[in-house]
């Protein structure tokens with residue numbers, strides 16, 4: 001290593017260690033301003049005399065540099081031109097007791113561990129002692145508690161802690177922890193992986209923690225001197241412009257997702273996949289964040305050009321708008337210039353319109369289509385089938401298999417449809433279906449499902465033409481360019497180079513067929529993220545059968561960044577014993593799903609009447625007076641309840657706004673919406689009201705228990721997922737409330753209820 005204090009001025013790369021930004025945020029404003037200026041000067045020339053860069057005694061790589069008269073930055077010297085900012089401190093705390101500072105390469109994770117024992121221990125004291133305790137200027141290590149206080153990790157040996165990847169200087173301290181408060185204090189200042197391991201060890205045995213937390217980030221043959229390699233495995237960000245540090249600090253927690261990816265997230269973002277890849281994982285584990293970074297990664301590798309070669313798609317308009325906003329925040333307008341963002345129905349409509357520009361048909365959603373079915377049943381006096389059953393049969397069996405004749409329907413497969421039907425039943429259903437489609441035609445309407453199926457067929461035909469053209473070109477010794485001439489004489493090629501899909505669990509088979517045909521099969525063609533535990537539309541698919549082969553390219557995220565461990569545990573109980581799939585015919589579980597955030601237990605309240613329930617909602621919101629109204633949401637099962645809750649809040653002087661299909665109607669106030677509206681959203685505090693028998697799931701589902709057990713099961717599962725999605729939108733507080741009899745889906749959570 002060359003000495004950094006000699007030679008001509010050179011520009012250097014300055015990195016920021018995750019957690020150091022959290023330290024900087026806590027400093028007084030003028031000092032933060034001085035740090036912004038410091039990073040500029042340091043990057044330009046670390047050896048400028050004014051910066052007084054000097055090595056700390058006894059620490060080969062650790063240096064201090066002047067931020068202002070009183071403050072010093074601590075920096076690790078990684079290589080000739082690369083530095084890592086690890087702390088900013090008052091100079092009083094920099095030069096004494098230097099043996100409390102340590103750094104090294106973690107032999108398990110291969111990342112850099114920087115530990116300041118004084119800070120860690122003072123964090124433990126702050127959290128672990130009553131507030132009245134005198135603040136020690138030089139905190140002593142936490143003394144073992146009274147004889148009866150058993151260490152939290154008494155069962156785990158120091159060797160096991162080392163094997164789990166706990167930072168070495170902290171192992172003796174960990175052995176002395178006796179309360180959760182002390183543990184949280186330590187975690188706040190410990191290296192990230194150490195914190196993750198210790199928090200998981202509170203809930204799970206050593207072997208499980210090793211499997212879930214350590215193995216996914218373990219690195220073989222770590223070179224203890226290769227800081228260059230180690231920094232790539234460490235949560236850091238490169239400070240490239242003067243704005244970088246400022247935006248991390250000023251955006252506080254909101255912007256962290258842009259710069260600090262978890263190593264498991266980073267791997268998924270940057271990997272080269274030989275074909276379609278899938279990322280699963282529970283709510284809040286950063287699937288969308290990974291998808292957004294993946295888009296940026298793909299765009300960065302596109303090479304020069306103006307065309308939009310990356311498609312980003314999701315389930316609905318709202319989610320697509322959110323993706324656009326977050327992509328803009330991540331990569332600026334340059335990234336949007338290369339990316340097409342559209343929700344799947346919008347894409348399908350485009351394809352169909354392109355083929356049939358003269359069409360004037362209006363599209364209707366499933367609710368409107370169900371109403372049309374109900375009208376037909378009323379008009380025909382038919383009672384053997386209900387509208388939901390017919391709608392599903394039509395979309396899943398008839399449209400799904402492109403059945404276009406009565407004979408074809410007699411032969412169609414009905415796997416997974418539950419209730420079995422006779423040949424005579426099929427004849428009746430076919431007749432009703434014809435009536436339904438005729439009715440839509442007469443009204444000049446079409447459903448999104450019809451459009452999706454047509455779009456899929458058109459795109460498959462288009463892809464087949466491209467393939468045929470490529471083959472012909474190859475046979476004639478051409479370059480094999482995948483271009484073909486369309487019926488209009490225009491040259492065509494695959495629409496996109498890469499496709500990234502969010503909320504994949506809710507896309508229908510037709511959507512997948514369409515997407516598959518929009519991109520040439522090959523490396524990095526399709527990247528999809530989703531969680532089948534959150535599937536709230538009945539679109540079960542086996543991707544392999546639709547040409548999207550994800551086998552061997554599937555991964556799962558397990559660390560929730562959103563929800564506290566207490567909310568997460570309760571939310572998991574809402575899923576009951578249901579089984580969930582991996583989008584490709586196999587089972588998937590949420591094993592290892594965890595959080596490092598702590599909070600209070602969810603509040604569960606039973607009331608005697610709807611009036612009392614409305615009172616409970618109002619009281620709860622008033623009790624949360626310390627946070628912005630927009631950070632609170634009330635989720636209810638019906639539109640009617642949205643209206644009633646809104647009216648009650650208005651009467652109590654609480655501003656609220658409804659979440660519509662296009663997102664929140666207004667900018668201000670508590671958000672109120674039905675369960676379906678909460679997909680993809682996030683709130684600091686949530687109330688889920690009306691969680692009672694007859695509403696969750698709806699009463700009509702109960703009736704299916706005897707008549708159609710398979711559908712009953714499917715509807716209950718869907719209701720569980722809706723409740724699960726709603727509960728996992730909450731960041732730090734969740735209240736569940738109902739009146740009368742609790743929803744059967746609450747299970748033993750209902751027993752925790754306080755009555756009011």
Ligand SMILES: Nc1ncnc2c1ncn2[C@@H]1O[C@H](COP(=O)(O)OP(=O)(O)OP(=O)(O)O)[C@@H](O)[C@H]1O
Nearest residue numbers: 256257260261262283284285286287288289561562
């Ligand atoms: N590496 C990270 N650093 C900081 N915050 C993160 C990180 N990854 C995710 N988050 C935050 O966690 C929250 C959840 O992320 P995201 O919406 O991507 O999760 P998700 O898995 O898609 O959730 P859901 O399945 O519920 O839609 C967001 O607030 C996001 O900013």
